[in-house]
Amino acid sequence: MTDFVFETTPKLVCEAGSAARLGEMAKALGIRRALIVTDAGLVAAGLLEPVQAGFAAASSACVLFSDVLADPPEESVALAVQAARDAGADGVIGFGGGSSLDTAKLVALLAGTDQKLPDIYGIGLAKGPRLPLIQVPTTAGTGSEVTPIAIVTTPTSEKKGVVSSLLYPDLAVLDAHLTLGLPPRVTAMTGIDAMVHAIEAYTTRHKKNPLSDSLALRALSLLGANIRTVIEDGRNVAARAAMLQGSLLAGIAFANAPVGAVHALAYPLGGHFHVPHGLSNALVLLPVLEFNRPAAEGLYAELALAILPGRSFASPAEAAEAFVDAMRALVAAMPMEQRLEQVGVRREDLPMLAADAMKVQRLLINNPREVSYDDALALYGQAY
Secondary structure, three states: OOOOOOOOOOOEEEOOOHHHHHHHHHHHOOOOEEEEEOEHHHHHOOOOHHHHHHHHHOOOEEEEEOEOOOOOEHHHHHHHHHHHHHHOOOEEEEEEOHHHHHHHHHHHHHOOOOOOHHHHOEEOOOOOOOOOEEEEEOOOOOOHHHOOEEEEEOOOOOEEEEEOHHHOOOEEEEOHHHHOOOOHHHHHHHHHHHHHHHHHHHHOOOOOOHHHHHHHHHHHHHHHHHHHHHHHOOOOHHHHHHHHHHHHHHHHHHHHOOOOHHHHHHHHHHHHHOOOHHHHHHHHHHHHHHHHHHHHHHHHHHHHHHHOOOOOOOOHHHHHHHHHHHHHHHHHHOOOOOOHHHHOOOHHHHHHHHHHHOOOHHHHOOOOOOOOHHHHHHHHHHHO
16 A cells, blocks of 8 residues: 555635635634735736625625736735735735735735745745635636645746645635636646646656545546637636636645656746746646656556547557647647747757756656756757
């Protein structure tokens, strides 16, 4: 039997329309004055209006911080922390994509303590207590509502993570209605991001376990079966809900069985070129899948059964090849950039990207195949 430790968010609400009840859910956690951490685009789209109305109905107060930035820089997190202190917030709600959710985690952790963000980068360095925390994803991608990780961009454009069980929220609320307005490009990027989480959790070298495996397989099945539908028909509530649940399951999986080289190579793209995280993953996914295939053939064969249901294969090698081919065809069909040169990367930037990727050893050690600097440079070259 495999020995393992498994953690996740203690309570999940997966229900269309449930965000309108955030006020009463917050009140049940003892929150009387919540800071809602979000971005200006979601406020402009009107997604916060039913939430604010729900707080008023619950006789609870909420204050908006809507200045979250993509790939949140340290100074953006500091502004959000100060906003919580200035508002006298006794709880935090993350509402948005991964950047908002990650920022909210750090606000809940830092607003009530004297910890400094640069001092807690790494694993297990953060200390409590933290404020009560609710996470509400508006994209089906990051799974941040069920992960103990917050990623921040440093002043040197390096992406660093705070990893601590304290970052699991008290409650995650998945409301498919919040994702209905996502444009196809964002839907594609975030959907592929979630699929990468499932793939890397299933093939990781460390902490892989029966629960994470089951969740990753189910996640990949849900995501693979519904991503084309939500690209073509973004108002399909059932398909949107399936994508949110797939992202959730993949998030739980990789929170316990950590990701590898795809993410390690993606981080420098976000840090230096501000490429959205899901797109960064998609751009390097196929080169990494091919690179890892000799070491992960049997696992790829099992993943093929999740993404190609009903297919039979003569051998694990054939199944693994079919899995990689299926992912190649899926990524190629997505309405988003396909090559590094399309997102502003120059060929002369590749050595810098490879050097930065090698700094992400906390992820590279999980990859099924060891990655050297020369390997990373070659992988970026194939993605270019």
